[in-house]
Amino acid sequence: MNIHKITNEALAAIFEEMADLLELSGENTFRVRAYRNGAMAIASLASPVADMIASGVDLSDIEGIGSTLAEKSKVIVETGHLPQLEKLRQEVPRGLRDLMRIPGLGAKKAMKLHQELGVLDLASLRDACQRGAVAAIKGFGEKTQQSILQNMDIVEKASKRLAIDVADALVTRLRAHFQECPAINQIEFAGSYRRCKETVGDLDILVTSDSPTAVMDRFAEFPAIQEILARGETKMSVRISDAFQIDMRVVEPDAWGAALQYFTGSKEHNVHVRSLAKSKGLKVNEYGVFDANDESRLVAGKTEQEVYQVLGLPWIPPELRENRREFASDAASRIAHLIRWEDIQGDLHMHTTATDGENTLEEMVQAAKDSGLQYIAITDHSKRVSVARGLDEAKLIEQWRAIDALNQKLAGAFHVFKGIECDILEEGPLDLSDDCLRQADWVTASIHFGQKQSRDQITDRIVRAIAHPCVHSISHPTGRLISRRNPYDVDMTAVVQAAKEYKKCLEINANPERLDLNDIMAANAADAGVLLVINTDAHSVSHFALMKYGVQVARRAGLSKDQVLNTRSLSAFREWLAQHTVRS
DNA sequence: GCCGTTTTCGGCCCGACTGTTTTCAGTCG
Numbered sequence A: 001m002n003i004h005k006i007t008n009e010a011l012a013a014i015f016e017e018m019a020d021l022l023e024l025s026g027e028n029t030f031r032v033r034a035y036r037n038g039a040m041a042i043a044s045l046a047s048p049v050a051d052m053i054a055s056g057v058d059l060s061d062i063e064g065i066g067s068t069l070a071e072k073s074k075v076i077v078e079t080g081h082l083p084q085l086e087k088l089r090q091e092v093p094r095g096l097r098d099l100m101r102i103p104g105l106g107a108k109k110a111m112k113l114h115q116e117l118g119v120l121d122l123a124s125l126r127d128a129c130q131r132g133a134v135a136a137i138k139g140f141g142e143k144t145q146q147s148i149l150q151n152m153d154i155v156e157k158a159s160k161r162l163a164i165d166v167a168d169a170l171v172t173r174l175r176a177h178f179q180e181c182p183a184i185n186q187i188e189f190a191g192s193y194r195r196c197k198e199t200v201g202d203l204d205i206l207v208t209s210d211s212p213t214a215v216m217d218r219f220a221e222f223p224a225i226q227e228i229l230a231r232g233e234t235k236m237s238v239r240i241s242d243a244f245q246i247d248m249r250v251v252e253p254d255a256w257g258a259a260l261q262y263f264t265g266s267k268e269h270n271v272h273v274r275s276l277a278k279s280k281g282l283k284v285n286e287y288g289v290f291d292a293n294d295e296s297r298l299v300a301g302k303t304e305q306e307v308y309q310v311l312g313l314p315w316i317p318p319e320l321r322e323n324r325r326e327f328a329s330d331a332a333s334r335i336a337h338l339i340r341w342e343d344i345q346g347d348l349h350m351h352t353t354a355t356d357g358e359n360t361l362e363e364m365v366q367a368a369k370d371s372g373l374q375y376i377a378i379t380d381h382s383k384r385v386s387v388a389r390g391l392d393e394a395k396l397i398e399q400w401r402a403i404d405a406l407n408q409k410l411a412g413a414f415h416v417f418k419g420i421e422c423d424i425l426e427e428g429p430l431d432l433s434d435d436c437l438r439q440a441d442w443v444t445a446s447i448h449f450g451q452k453q454s455r456d457q458i459t460d461r462i463v464r465a466i467a468h469p470c471v472h473s474i475s476h477p478t479g480r481l482i483s484r485r486n487p488y489d490v491d492m493t494a495v496v497q498a499a500k501e502y503k504k505c506l507e508i509n510a511n512p513e514r515l516d517l518n519d520i521m522a523a524n525a526a527d528a529g530v531l532l533v534i535n536t537d538a539h540s541v542s543h544f545a546l547m548k549y550g551v552q553v554a555r556r557a558g559l560s561k562d563q564v565l566n567t568r569s570l571s572a573f574r575e576w577l578a579q580h581t582v583r584s
Numbered sequence B: 001g002c003c004g005t006t007t008t009c010g011g012c013c014c015g016a017c018t019g020t021t022t023t024c025a026g027t028c029g
Helices: A009-023 A027-043 A049-054 A069-081 A083-091 A107-117 A122-131 A142-158 A163-177 A211-218 A251-265 A267-279 A302-311 A331-336 A361-370 A395-411 A455-467 A493-503 A517-525 A541-556 A568-578
Strands: A184-189 A203-207 A225-231 A235-240 A244-251 A282-284 A288-291 A298-300 A375-378 A415-423 A442-446 A505-509 A532-537
Touching: A009 A027, A009 A069, A009 A083, A009 A107, A027 A069, A027 A298, A049 A069, A107 A122, A107 A302, A122 A142, A163 A184, A163 A203, A163 A211, A203 A211, A203 A251, A211 A225, A211 A235, A211 A244, A235 A375, A244 A251, A251 A267, A251 A282, A251 A288, A251 A298, A251 A302, A267 A442, A288 A302, A361 A375, A361 A395, A361 A493, A361 A505, A395 A415, A395 A455, A455 A493, A493 A517, A505 A517, A505 A541, A517 A541, A532 A541
Parallel strands: A203 A244, A375 A415, A415 A442, A505 A532
Antiparallel strands: A184 A203, A225 A235, A235 A244, A282 A288, A288 A298
16 A cells, blocks of 8 residues: 555645535535534644554544545545545636635635636636626625725735734733723633634634723724724724734623633534533523523523533633543543643753853843742753854853852752753764763753754654653754744654653743644643653743743643643652663 | 434534625625
């Protein structure tokens, strides 16, 4: 059997395209949804479908994948393409998919534009609008035509999602803006922001107020607003610079919990919640939980806790609401033990002015103490990373002497471990001698160069580093920079297996540009029994605050504090080091 | 196309808003 090394992302994209093309051709919406669900299910799998098929796993055991999609996946993996998709592509112009990305245009309207006007893509749609041809079609009008023309310009920018820290800054500005509005009783930011996704596509503001009009008037005064997209009795949508959308809903206090639950999502989580309610003779909407037989009877709605409770569920932290494992039988205990920011006791990856950091050793130590940590490891770059003025053996040992002296002064109240972020060279070996590495307290290894190498080469380099007796951990194991650089092509299953075998840690890098391992990979590693470590990779004293984003990833992965090394107390961490360090 | 402690057939989450309509379809989240 010939197995194509197709990635899960590519496979999911094929099913996503199938869904779009089926929807355009007017196919049953449930069938369309089944393809979208299938794409979602595959995108959130931990191991590559190609590998699963090769090892005989029955894909239809995966929720959302039935016999049909399992068979199609197999065909794609074995042949590299899908006949049904090729056929659909010939029937439906591919450019119509772009039309569906224009706000206000869906499959039905896109197909109508094609049938009535011969529109094939964005360019021919623009032409048709400028001729005034669109306004003349039944069901369309002057306003629709105008909005299409306006929104077309947004399509290119609209794919931009805000990084979580940028979204955080926007939320802070909005909170300050609404502070001036006495009409607001409660306010919360829901959606993917509340679920702590690594990027945020829009913001959802939820408010209770006796005067919705006053709240919306205040919202309309937010300086960054470029356009008010819609405004009704209880709902308002605006667009701010860079085509970013903010939605606001005003709800009754008695519906606060139900609304918060509803607008936090995810969509897939809510679909599950509602169908669960239905099976219990209840009906859930954003106004509350109701008796399905007597819809005037409100069963719950004031708090999220009671909404989940009447459905027989524990309160599910927003980070877990992705319809992955939050409904499983062990969910309650997983939720009870979910890691929290305050569980973090140490930070084992950071830089100083010795290489590319902005602050001195002493400044970093003071800031770490101020942020409540018990210990840190200083891990400057090794010599190969010359752009960051990486340290050679002599300079590193000089730094370690300084750390020894500093620890004397700290007198046990706080401890600085002598570490290094040792580069994994292009050819495979580590950048520093074993003699030198053996003198370190903590060695984390990472790739900076040769990121374009083949999957086998990259995987081999990382696995070799894991097997090296002096290495404790691998930092930013995929090398991705969110929205800027793809992860390198690495077989994460092999990396996880090696980490398990050699009892080494894998990092969740808390820098919001990196956040790797991501939630799915971290969950997979932890399931395999690999210990994770959450580090800020701080390059300045202000970066200790980034730890929160790393913890968010860990929470989305469903990790408990036991599964993260640096939740341990100083003495427990020392004990771990003693058991996992080779000195001779 | 998926799914199943009443089901292998017949369901599939639910409501707000807009633009185009005279009562609703399409889109969105």
